[in-house]
Amino acid sequence: xxxxxxxxxxxxxxxxxxxxxxxxxxxxxxxxxxxxxxxxxxxxxxxxxxxxxxxxxxxxxxxxxxxxxxxxxxxxxxxxxxxxxxxxxxxxxxxxxxxxxxxxxxxxxxxxxxx
Amino acid sequence: xxxxxxxxxxxxxxxxxxxxxxxxxxxxxxxxxxxxxxxxxxxxxxxxxxxxxxxxxxxxxxxxxxxxxxxxxxxxxxxxxxxxxxxxxxxxxxxxxxxxxxxxxxxxxxxxxxxx
Numbered sequence: 001x002x003x004x005x006x007x008x009x010x011x012x013x014x015x016x017x018x019x020x021x022x023x024x025x026x027x028x029x030x031x032x033x034x035x036x037x038x039x040x041x042x043x044x045x046x047x048x049x050x051x052x053x054x055x056x057x058x059x060x061x062x063x064x065x066x067x068x069x070x071x072x073x074x075x076x077x078x079x080x081x082x083x084x085x086x087x088x089x090x091x092x093x094x095x096x097x098x099x100x101x102x103x104x105x106x107x108x109x110x111x112x113x114x115x
Numbered sequence: 116x117x118x119x120x121x122x123x124x125x126x127x128x129x130x131x132x133x134x135x136x137x138x139x140x141x142x143x144x145x146x147x148x149x150x151x152x153x154x155x156x157x158x159x160x161x162x163x164x165x166x167x168x169x170x171x172x173x174x175x176x177x178x179x180x181x182x183x184x185x186x187x188x189x190x191x192x193x194x195x196x197x198x199x200x201x202x203x204x205x206x207x208x209x210x211x212x213x214x215x216x217x218x219x220x221x222x223x224x225x226x227x228x229x230x231x
Binding site for chain 2: 032034036038042043044045046049088090094102103104105107108
């Protein structure tokens with residue numbers, strides 16, 4: 001079975017300071033890992049994805065994440081937060097080898113950016 | 116040029132009614148999905164279709180019936196609506212399993228269903 005744990009339900013940062021959203025995964029097989037963002041009353045947008053290539057993945061809007069197999073982690077970071085980054089962030093896992101191809105979502109981290 | 120579209124965006128209805136939500140994708144993907152997001156923002160897979168065939172059916176009440184008339188469309192019909200069905204329903208699509216890749220999924224804007 002696969003699962004995803006987002007360690008913080010809510011993170012608050014000041015504009016211009018670094019962002020760290022933590023995610024740990026559990027998977028018996030090589031996973032694909034994603035971060036999606038959901039702005040208020042909006043759909044889900046892909047920020048970045050890991051697919052067993054480079055362990056440091058760069059995404060849109062200055063976000064990046066590092067896949068650490070030894071720690072089973074895929075934390076999302078950004079050097080400098082912007083007000084527009086305030087949203088709900090989901091860490092997501094998908095198994096590559098299985099036919100189901102459904103995504104398993106973490107419970108989400110709400111990012112608040114203070115001026 | 117919307118990739119994945121859903122209609123309606125908002126749906127307010129009474130308990131016991133039957134309603135449908137439509138989803139269309141113009142990405143040429145073979146696989147489509149329905150997810151449910153509850154009031155706590157938790158997202159869970161409901162159904163998945165690959166080339167019009169059902170491949171995932173999670174523990175969803177049989178009041179929910181997906182229908183895929185062609186691989187670009189996956190509609191969700193709900194019978195005898197209950198208060199607990201109130202949620203946001205997201206449609207998504209991804210490239211064919213045979214095409215390999217990461218299973219990146221493209222999501223529609225969501226349909227907010229409110230059952231009174």
